[in-house]
Amino acid sequence: MSEAQDDDVQEFAASLTRMKERTDRSYGQLARRLNMNTSTLHRYCAGDAVPLDFAPVERFAALCGATPQERLELHRLWILAVAARQRSRTAAAEATGTAGTPPEPAGEPVQDPVSPEPAGEPALDPVSPEPPHRPWFRRRRFLVSAAVATALLATLGSLSALPDDDRRPGASDSVEAADPPRATRPGTPRPKSTKSPSPSPKTSSSPSAGASKKSSPKPGERTEEPSKGPGQQRPPAGVPLTWSADSHVWQAGCGHDYVIARSPRQVPPPPAPQDAETWAGTQNAVHGRQTLVEVSVQGRTSTAVVLEALRVRVVGRSAPGRGSSYAMDNGCGGALTPRYFDVDLDKDRPIARPADGNDSGVTIPAMRLPYRVSAEDPEVLLIDARTKGCDCSWYLELDWSSQGRTGTVRIDDHGRPFRTTGIDGLPRYSYDTSARKWVPYS
Known part of the structure; x- marks a missing residue:
C-alpha cells in the first residue's frame, strides 16, 4: 500500500x-x-x-x-x-500473479506422466509412475509437504526428550522501559502515567509466611500468590495486565479547581483541558476539593484477567494548605455523567464505592467488581475523590486474579501519591476572558 x-x-x-x-x-x-x-x-x-x-x-x-x-x-x-x-x-x-494459475516454466511438460523429475529433485516413486495429469507445481507441493512433515516429526521427537521441569530462573516477561521525563512547557501535550509493575513475584519462603496478612505494596511493586495445587503446572511469571492513569480529568470536561500559592497576577490563564497536567506542574498546583482519576486497564494477552477489588490507601493527612483556589470555569455542566467510584477522603478509612452515571436522564449502571479485562477488551475506571477538611496524599490498590494467580498493583501519580486539598476558607478566583485577568469568583 x-x-x-x-x-x-x-x-x-x-x-x-x-x-x-x-x-x-x-x-x-x-x-x-x-x-x-x-x-x-x-x-x-x-x-x-x-x-x-x-x-x-x-x-x-x-x-x-x-x-x-x-x-x-x-x-x-x-x-x-x-x-x-x-x-x-x-x-x-x-x-504476485495470483489472478490465474501459476506460470509454467519453459521446457517442462505439464501432462506427461512419464517425464523424468527435474534435475536435483529425487523421484517420489521410482517403481510406480506418477498419476497422469498431475501438474509440476502439485508434485513440488507434495515434496515440500513431505519435507515439512519430516522436520516437524524430528522436532517433536527432540522436544519429547527434554525434561518437563526444565525452567531457568529469570525466564519471565521483560519489564517495560521507565517513563520518559515529562515536558514542563505550557502547551505541551500531557503524558499519561503508564506503569508496568515488576514481573518478579513476591512470594514467601515458608508456608507460615503465606498465612500472614497482606501488606501494602511499595511504589512499582505488586504482590502475587501463585497456585499451589498438586501436579499443577507453574503459571507464567509476570503481571498479566497493564494500566495508565490520568489525574487531571475535569468535571464534565470543564470544571476543576487548583490551589496555587501565588497571587492572581502571577497565575497564567486557564489551559485547555488536554494541557492541564503541564499547566499545573509549572504552577506547583494541587487539586482543590476534588481529584478525578481516569485509570485505563487491560490485559497483556487475550487471557481474561479478573479485577477483584479497588481499595484506597491514604498515606498523608494534614490541614488544607495555604494559597488561593483558581477555578478553571465559571460554571459549566453536561448531560452525561459517567459511572464512577466515589471516594470520601475525609473518612478515616475511605472506601471506593461504585456509583451510577446518568445520560440525559437515563441511568448508567455502576461498574461493580469483579470485572474481566483482556488485551481485546480494556476497561476505564473513573475515581472521584473529594475532601473538605484535609490535605490528603493517597493512592489506589487494584487486586487481580488470572489462571490461578492473584496479585495487587499500586496505581499512583508517576510514582508519587495523588494529592487533594480542601478549599473552604481560601480565596477563590475565576478567569474573566473579556478583561483577561483573574477576578473573585462569583
Missing part, C-alpha cells in the same frame, strides 16, 4: 478512535451494543481493517453521539479508505 493510501486508512481509523474516546465505554461494551466481535471493532479503530459496508460504521457513530456533520465526514473518509484498500489488493495481485 502506498503512503497516500495508507494515510486514507489511518485517517478513517483515527476518526473512529476519536469518537470512541468521547464515550466512557470500552471496546467490548461498544462491540456488544453493535453485535460485532471486540477484536473486529479494535481492528477498525487501529487501521488494521476497513469495513466493506458503511452500516456498522453508521451504528458506531450513532452510539458515540456523532453529529450529522461528523457522520457525513466519516462517510467520506470511509469511501477513501475502502478505495485505498481495494487499490492495494489489486496491485498486490498483479505483482
Whole structure:
C-alpha cells in the first residue's frame, strides 16, 4: 500500500478512535451494543481493517453521539479508505500473479506422466509412475509437504526428550522501559502515567509466611500468590495486565479547581483541558476539593484477567494548605455523567464505592467488581475523590486474579501519591476572558 493510501486508512481509523474516546465505554461494551466481535471493532479503530459496508460504521457513530456533520465526514473518509484498500489488493495481485494459475516454466511438460523429475529433485516413486495429469507445481507441493512433515516429526521427537521441569530462573516477561521525563512547557501535550509493575513475584519462603496478612505494596511493586495445587503446572511469571492513569480529568470536561500559592497576577490563564497536567506542574498546583482519576486497564494477552477489588490507601493527612483556589470555569455542566467510584477522603478509612452515571436522564449502571479485562477488551475506571477538611496524599490498590494467580498493583501519580486539598476558607478566583485577568469568583 502506498503512503497516500495508507494515510486514507489511518485517517478513517483515527476518526473512529476519536469518537470512541468521547464515550466512557470500552471496546467490548461498544462491540456488544453493535453485535460485532471486540477484536473486529479494535481492528477498525487501529487501521488494521476497513469495513466493506458503511452500516456498522453508521451504528458506531450513532452510539458515540456523532453529529450529522461528523457522520457525513466519516462517510467520506470511509469511501477513501475502502478505495485505498481495494487499490492495494489489486496491485498486490498483479505483482504476485495470483489472478490465474501459476506460470509454467519453459521446457517442462505439464501432462506427461512419464517425464523424468527435474534435475536435483529425487523421484517420489521410482517403481510406480506418477498419476497422469498431475501438474509440476502439485508434485513440488507434495515434496515440500513431505519435507515439512519430516522436520516437524524430528522436532517433536527432540522436544519429547527434554525434561518437563526444565525452567531457568529469570525466564519471565521483560519489564517495560521507565517513563520518559515529562515536558514542563505550557502547551505541551500531557503524558499519561503508564506503569508496568515488576514481573518478579513476591512470594514467601515458608508456608507460615503465606498465612500472614497482606501488606501494602511499595511504589512499582505488586504482590502475587501463585497456585499451589498438586501436579499443577507453574503459571507464567509476570503481571498479566497493564494500566495508565490520568489525574487531571475535569468535571464534565470543564470544571476543576487548583490551589496555587501565588497571587492572581502571577497565575497564567486557564489551559485547555488536554494541557492541564503541564499547566499545573509549572504552577506547583494541587487539586482543590476534588481529584478525578481516569485509570485505563487491560490485559497483556487475550487471557481474561479478573479485577477483584479497588481499595484506597491514604498515606498523608494534614490541614488544607495555604494559597488561593483558581477555578478553571465559571460554571459549566453536561448531560452525561459517567459511572464512577466515589471516594470520601475525609473518612478515616475511605472506601471506593461504585456509583451510577446518568445520560440525559437515563441511568448508567455502576461498574461493580469483579470485572474481566483482556488485551481485546480494556476497561476505564473513573475515581472521584473529594475532601473538605484535609490535605490528603493517597493512592489506589487494584487486586487481580488470572489462571490461578492473584496479585495487587499500586496505581499512583508517576510514582508519587495523588494529592487533594480542601478549599473552604481560601480565596477563590475565576478567569474573566473579556478583561483577561483573574477576578473573585462569583
